[in-house]
Amino acid sequence: MIEIIGIGPGSKATMTLEAIEAIEKAEVIIGYKTYIDLIKEMLQDKQIVRNGMRQEVERCKEAIEIAKTGKRVAVVSSGDSGIYGMAGLILELVTKEGLDLPVKVIPGVTASIGGASILGAPIMHDFCHISLSDLLTPWEVIEKRLRLAAEADFVICLYNPRSKGRSGHLEKAFEIMAPYKNPNTPVGIIKNIGRAEEEKCIMKYGEMNYEQVDMTTMVIIGNKSTYTADGYMITPRGYSV
Amino acid sequence: MIEIIGIGPGSKATMTLEAIEAIEKAEVIIGYKTYIDLIKEMLQDKQIVRNGMRQEVERCKEAIEIAKTGKRVAVVSSGDSGIYGMAGLILELVTKEGLDLPVKVIPGVTASIGGASILGAPIMHDFCHISLSDLLTPWEVIEKRLRLAAEADFVICLYNPRSKGRSGHLEKAFEIMAPYKNPNTPVGIIKNIGRAEEEKCIMKYGEMNYEQVDMTTMVIIGNKSTYTADGYMITPRGYSV
Incomplete structure (x- = not known):
């Protein structure tokens, strides 16, 4: 078996x-x-x-x-x-x-769930996974998904965001989503999830540092309601609090 | 703490x-x-x-x-x-x-991952989660996400697909996605995941039986490449086999 x-x-x-x-x-x-x-x-x-x-x-x-x-x-x-x-x-x-x-x-x-738990609660509302690797998927398909996912205001989790051979994919992806994502949208970055060298950081969509991202990194981009407070990245589900 | x-x-x-x-x-x-x-x-x-x-x-x-x-x-x-x-x-x-x-x-x-493991491998490619509950999210937002997610050809996992108070949401959701989903697209349904009463079934998008779905059910709708074989629901990632 x-x-x-x-x-x-x-x-x-x-x-x-x-x-x-x-x-x-x-x-x-x-x-x-x-x-x-x-x-x-x-x-x-x-x-x-x-x-x-x-x-x-x-x-x-x-x-x-x-x-x-x-x-x-x-x-x-x-x-x-x-x-x-x-x-x-x-x-x-x-x-x-x-x-x-x-x-x-x-x-x-999976990495999105593990990474989310380290950032706080960024995937509390509808979200999607998109892999930026075009080894097995045509880049046009990836571009279309990025554009429509951003238009739909999903929280977006990027798998395989950046490797040596594809160092420009992440920046291109951010350009494609830019018409729909406010520059202040929080973006959570988690490296080496669950391992000794784990690192996290939250930045703004408009101030993204692509160099900080490699293949061991999970990138989680918030939706229109996502905010940060006390170092946590939070996407409210919609309760009145 | x-x-x-x-x-x-x-x-x-x-x-x-x-x-x-x-x-x-x-x-x-x-x-x-x-x-x-x-x-x-x-x-x-x-x-x-x-x-x-x-x-x-x-x-x-x-x-x-x-x-x-x-x-x-x-x-x-x-x-x-x-x-x-x-x-x-x-x-x-x-x-x-x-x-x-x-x-x-x-x-x-989470239920999509647990449910997917019972069906085979339906979420091997880009996928999204959409909750059909409009208790905290306006129905228009849900409709928009369904339409764009179907157009983007995501595998789509539906949370809170159907309750007594919202028995029509699932059928409406299928109508909204219909222009983008071939009637032969496999749809996996898993009830009571991981519990004694666990049940699964795979049907075609065009022959969906909404009555079989309740709040304990996870619904996973394939993308354009998803197929069934020997009782498994499989979304290929794109390898040549």
Whole structure:
């Protein structure tokens, strides 16, 4: 069997009981090396298959081959495995091959939720996730989603906001949303969520420092009602207080 | 101090270690009675304050009053406390009063993520959350978000999809999104996520049975690429497989 496990933002504290138990019971653990390293103290006596970035298809095919031999396999992703993680790819491959292989998806705390908890309560109202990576999605689709999401006044959580190869995407995204976002809109930035080097900062939309953002960062842009108070970023749901 | 805790969809298995520990350490537990009942076996020897629906402001004010006496208070929400939960309201009240009261938000697995894991992998690409409750949000805002989210081809997760007082909202929402959603788009429906009575079903957008949906239900509407295979609902991220 294959269990596809979201390990949360990065510390055991934010893993679910179910995820911890599944890892404990697994015989083989497969994942991107950075995620494997996050949970390495839980992996004594297990067969470990680490691989690099952009090897997702190979990783999932390998997991399936090992599971076919009858072993209990855990595929780990950070955050939730069903959000830009490995759950989709495993299920695509298993169903395409018509395999009779039990697959279980074990949910986890994704980066937007983990990051929001550190900032205060920025995603209390309708929000969306948009990945700025155009490795698998045409940039035109991403631009359209940014524009319509901003027009709809969603709180917007940006995944994969900025990498070395795509250092200009974040700035372009902010330009696209600018007609709909007041320059005073709070923007929350959280780096290395749940890890020792965790950092947060809240700035204004119109004074955004793009250099501060890298691939380990979650960017949360408020809606028209979002405000900051005492260092918290808060999106009211609408109660009279 | 106040800890605002997301207890996940409904079973201890989907709670994080951090949430379990915070509940164990708390002296007073406050929450909507249905959520308190979900975790009642963890609450021996604790002071419990249960209250009803639509008493959110009173509940949070009471939590703050008790915390001011020096007690360690846990406010529990199902799912994640920062998503349509109690985190925003507590922080609004604490900052408005200018209180020097430590507040910690402990994230949890929200219903869309829990529901997605049961359906397969429907939220693998950009998605949004929209609540259909117009108790605190004007219906026009909800309509606008539905229309723009459908036009942007987000996977759409509907919270509070249908209650006795608002039995027509879901059907209206489907009408608004219809120009952008192919009638064959898969729609996943999950009831009582993580509880003994959990039920799931996948239907087509054009053949939606609104009667099957109530307030305990999560509705996940696919994007243009979402498909079903072997009973799973899958939104591909875009890998070549």
